[in-house]
Amino acid sequence: MxxxxxxxxxxxxxxxxxxxxxxxxxxxxxxxxxxxxxxxxxxxxxxxxxNIEMNLTHLWHILFIALDSALLLYFLYQGLKNSHKWVTLFAAIQIVLYGLLFTLSPQLKSSDIxxxxxxxxxxxxxxxxxxxxxxxxxxxxxxxxxxxxxxxxxxxxxxxxxxxxxxxxxxNNIEIFFMLFEMTTLFSFLLIRYRGDEVAQTNALRALWMNQIGGVAILGALLFSILHYNTLYFDVLIANMDENYLLPLALLALAAFVKGASIPFETWLLGAMVAPTPVSAILHSATMVKIAPFLILKLSAAMNDFVALSVAIFGSFVFFTASLLALSKDYFKEILGLSTIALLALMMTLASLGSEEARTAAIILIVFHAISKALLFMSAGILEKSFHLKYVNDIDGLINHSPLVTFYILIGFASLTLPPFGAFLGKFIAFMEVARKIEHEPLYILVLLFMTLGSVLLTLLYFKVLSRLFAKEGLAKSSRKKEIPKLFTWSASSLVVLLGLSIVVAYQLNLLSLLELLIPTLLLFSLVLLFSTVPFKNAQRVKEYHCGERDILKASMFYFDISKRYKNVLLYISISIIIVLIVGVL
Amino acid sequence: MLEIVLILIVPLLGGLIYGFERIVRARMQGRVGPPLLQPFYDTLKLMDKALFIVHPYHVILGFLHFLTLWIVLAFIILGENLLYIIFLHLFSSLLLVLAGFSVRSIFSHLGANRELLAMVAYEPILILMAVGFYLSTGSFDISVIRENPSALASLFPLFLAFVLIIPIKLKKSPFDATEAHQEIVGGVEIEFSGIFFEFLYMAKWLEYIFVYALLILFAGDNLYLASALSLVIFILINAIDNATARVKMRHLLIITLTVGLSLCVLNLLLLAY
Structure with missing residues (x-):
């Protein structure tokens, strides 16, 4: 306690x-x-x-109400000051809805914590x-x-x-949850705005108004919950969920989609890249966006088949679309950002499936995605600070300059795709669970299809990025190794150790046999061991074969882009899934 | 015991299939072709060559590609989880891709890029195939699938989709753009030589076993059907190889992702209803 x-x-x-x-x-x-x-x-x-339960005194509640009012007024002030109509509008709506909240007094109580x-x-x-x-x-x-x-x-x-x-x-109190939700919105706004230039200002305001949609959704959920269920507590709401009145559930799911930056709300998270890289790292891995799968996991017990299916289709569709869109990007942080959006959507899909295995898989994915993404964003930051690189196509042969950073990025990507790492385990169980669902509800074939394509496209994305980093010069020239600040390597290396722990966790879950975990671990280990000992000293070094050409051609990374029209189609599809979800529960 | 022996000799088996295939292909073209043991003679010759490498990382990755593939086959023989095997196979393919990217040769890079794109073409079909087996037999375990009666009738569209991607895995026309000898000089293979190339060469034999081991899953516990399937598909793939021209990477992707995936989805729908 x-x-x-x-x-x-x-x-x-x-x-x-x-x-x-x-x-x-x-x-x-x-x-x-x-x-x-x-x-x-x-x-x-x-x-x-x-489980630990606790109640907060009345004084705290008053303090939270004061804080929340101040927050909403601050948002309104920002909207008016920057004459940004969406920020102003959503702040105003929230103030009205928040005011309405005080005209009601729900009876069913539970613990705040x-x-x-x-x-x-x-x-x-x-x-x-x-x-x-x-x-x-x-x-x-x-x-x-x-x-x-x-x-x-x-x-x-x-x-x-x-x-x-x-x-x-x-x-456990949705009202306090709303206050804290708004706080994270405020912090992301302040952090994105941190550099203070014009782009930062624009993107921070975009993050502000988009996240406020989530706030409006939560307030809506709160009002309907009080009106129909007479409570503002998650556990009471979930325990008493009525099949014919799922509107609060759908609205909370919408809030999760906004926080998780799912398409069509993806622009706020991608705009957050203008902030210093640690901001992206912390938003993408440990904080903010993880509220999305967390919330869906919390609600999954109350979902009926329709809501669960809608969330699953929406999540898998966003997983596929974000992976597809990332294939045309060159900015390293943007690639990482879209992959976060994709994987968050996968977590939401998993969370909605409802079975015990799927829940475990979603949690595993949340944990190890956080570690991998933090590691990758740290690497992106090191690339910016020590090598002055932002675009993947410029990162030519990083392995010659810093094998360590290349290793971080390689492990980061590999841990999101390959056995024996935790994120792989999550994906693996996702396939099995969706297959199980298909037996009862054929529409889950759609989920499976999007998941399959999405996961293949993500692998393609990660490894095409490696094509630029990995091009090692055969005949070693004089050492051009860069010194990287200690604090950078310490924090990144500690995350690599945590990734290693994932193998132990994976074993304890008994989802894969010992052999199935041990073999890929040993393979990775031998890879690192062989790389660091540099065998084949007696082999003769030769230059690459260039078919007798004098000018050496360089292959650049390939890109895949779809036309604006198709992008719009994808956008409309995801918007319509949300609309179906909301209309369907009415 | 039988399993362990099988695991140990599996590369040799692959070599034999490879040698036999060269004869069949030659006969189709009206040639006599090399002796059956030619792949092994090649091996002996390659082992005798001087050691030339571009850098150690490259050859290590090539060797690990072979090793991982061998382990994949071991898992298939032991009857492990099919979905897991597909992902471990992905692991081995990605090691080869990394090997291709690790040298500064445009051909190697082009080859590795194409290898990645080919993965986009066949991987979804493999995954959906695993789900198809799950829906028809109730398990992802290969040992269970092998004990059940043949699911060929209920999985026929998936079977067709799988046959569609076999040429990609075996680098056969019309889907052999990944190593297209005339345009990108063998792609990923280009910078390997001597004993190090040998591992890549043997990895190719293992791919044969991988493909045919998955193919006979469609026959279930019926050994006659398994042999008949392998033989028919073997001849069919080689006939197609001889009779068609190479398609571009782009078309390869479009064909497999439209025709192949539609077949898969159709099959899953049939199974679910």
């Missing part, structure tokens, strides 16, 4: 301390704070076996992965050339973000 309160309150305190520190003290403090948070979350995960096994897993992701990103950003932010105050506020904001995330995965 105390440790859960600590997870929610300590980051606030840490943020304050970091804000007023500087130089080496700041580094030491941050590392210490991250270690504390990681240990606390680890301890909760290991020692707590039962409810920590279950899912929350405990989320604590681990948020604090361990998010924490390593904060350590990473210490180094990153130094090279941005901002004032000390601005640097400190960046680190402090990241800590605050962790606090909000720890809170949002513990709450």
């Amino acid at each position: 105390q440790s859960i309160i600590a997870l929610m309150s300590l980051p606030l305190f840490f943020a304050l301390l970091v804000f007023f520190s500087s130089g080496r003290v700041r580094t030491v403090l941050t590392i210490a704070f991250v270690s504390i948070l990681s240990l606390v979350s680890l301890n909760i995960f290991i020692s707590e076996t039962q 409810l920590v279950d096994d899912l929350s405990m897993v989320m604590y681990m992701i948020i604090n361990v992965v998010g924490g390593s990103i904060i350590i990473y950003s210490l180094e990153y932010i130094k090279s941005e050339g901002f004032s000390r105050l601005k640097e400190n506020s960046f680190i402090a904001l990241l800590f605050l973000f962790l606090a909000v995330m720890n809170f949002i995965v513990s709450t």
Whole structure:
């Protein structure tokens, strides 16, 4: 109990301390704070076996209402100040709906805080992965050339973000959930805007108005829930779910789609790339977008066949579409971003399937996607800072300059596609579970088809990117190795270790046999071992064969793009699935 | 015991099929063709060559491609999960792709790119095929599929889709653009030589076994049907190889993803209703 309160309150305190520190003290403090948070979350995960319930006093509720009102007014102010009609509109709608909330008084009460096994897993992701990103950003932010105050506020904001995330995965009260949802919107707005230029401003406002759609959806869900179910608590709502009145469920699912940046809402997350890379890293892996599969997982128990099928089709369709769209991109962070959108959609599909295995698979995917994506975004940041590279096609032969960073990217991609890693396991179970579903409901063939195509396209995407990094020069020239700052490599390497742990976790789940896990592990291990020992000393080195051409041709990465018209078709399809979902439950 | 022996000799078996195929193809063209053991003579010759490498990473990846493929076959013989085997096979193909990307040769890169695109063509069909087997036999395990009666009748469209992608895996016309000797000088293979090429060569034999091992799953526990299927498809694939011209990568993708996937979806629909 105390440790859960600590997870929610300590980051606030840490943020304050970091804000007023500087130089080496700041580094030491941050590392210490991250270690504390990681240990606390680890301890909760290991020692707590039962759900923890807790109520907040009336004073807290009043404080939250005040905070929430201030937030909504701030959004309205931002909308008016920047004369942005969508921000203003959605802020105004939210203020009206939020006001309506106080005219109603639901009777069925439950506890405000409810920590279950899912929350405990989320604590681990948020604090361990998010924490390593904060350590990473210490180094990153130094090279941005901002004032000390601005640097400190960046680190402090990241800590605050962790606090909000720890809170949002513990709450059972939809009203508090709404407040925290809006907080994450605020933080993403502030972080995206951080660099302060015009693009940053535009993209931050876009993130603001799009995420407010989610806010409106939650408020709608809250109002209908109170009107029909007489409650504002998740557990009561889920336990009493009435087959004929699923509107609150559909609206909450819509909020999840917005947070998960599913197509058609993908632009806010892609626009977040203008922020410093740690922001992308933390948004994509440990925080913000993970609310989407978390929420669907929470709701899956209450879904009827229609809602579950709609969410599954929507998720698999977005999985396919985002993977397809990523094939035409050249900006490394954009490629990673679209792959996040795709995999989040896959998690939502898995979460909607409802069986115990599918739930486990969704959680595994959430965890290991977080680690892999954090690692990949860290690599993207290192590429920017140490090599001044942003576009994949420019990353020619990275392996000659930094085998380590190439290794990070290779492991990051491989862990999302191949056995024995956790993300693979999630995908593997997804196929089996959908196959099981087809037996009862043939429409799941559609889900299977999109999932199959999406996963193949993602593999294609990852490995075509590697084509640029991996081109090693045969005859070694003088060493041109780059020195990479220690904090970068430490934080990235710790994530690689965590990925290694995934194999142990995978074994404990008993989903694959020991042999099936051990073989790919040994293969990977021997690959790394052979690479680092450099055998074949007695073999003669030769140059590549160029068919006698004097000018050496270079192959560049290939791209695949579809015309604007087809992109619109894809967009309309996903919008219509959402509309079908909402109309279908009415 | 039988399984272990089979696992150990599986590359030799592949070599024999490869040698036999060269004879069949030659006879179709009115030639005599090489002796049956020619692939093994080639092996002996390759082992005798001096060691030339571009860099160690390249040859290590090539060797691991062969090793992984061998393990894939071992898993098939042991009757493991079909879906898992398909993904492990993907792993082995990706090692080859990485080997292709690891040298700064345009032909090798083009070959590896085409290898990736070919994967987009055949991988979905393999996955849907596994689901088809699950729906008809109730299990993903190859051991169970092999004990059940033949599912060929209920999986016929999937069977056709699988036959459609065999030429891609075996690098046969019309779908052999991945290594197209005349335009990209063998693609991924170009920078391998001597003993290191030998592993790639043997990996090719293993692909034969992989394809035919999956093919006979359609025969279930019926051994006669299994032999008949293998023989008919073997002759059919070689006849098509001799009779058709190579199509471009683009057309390969369009054909497999439209015709192949439609067949798969049709089959799954039939199974589900």
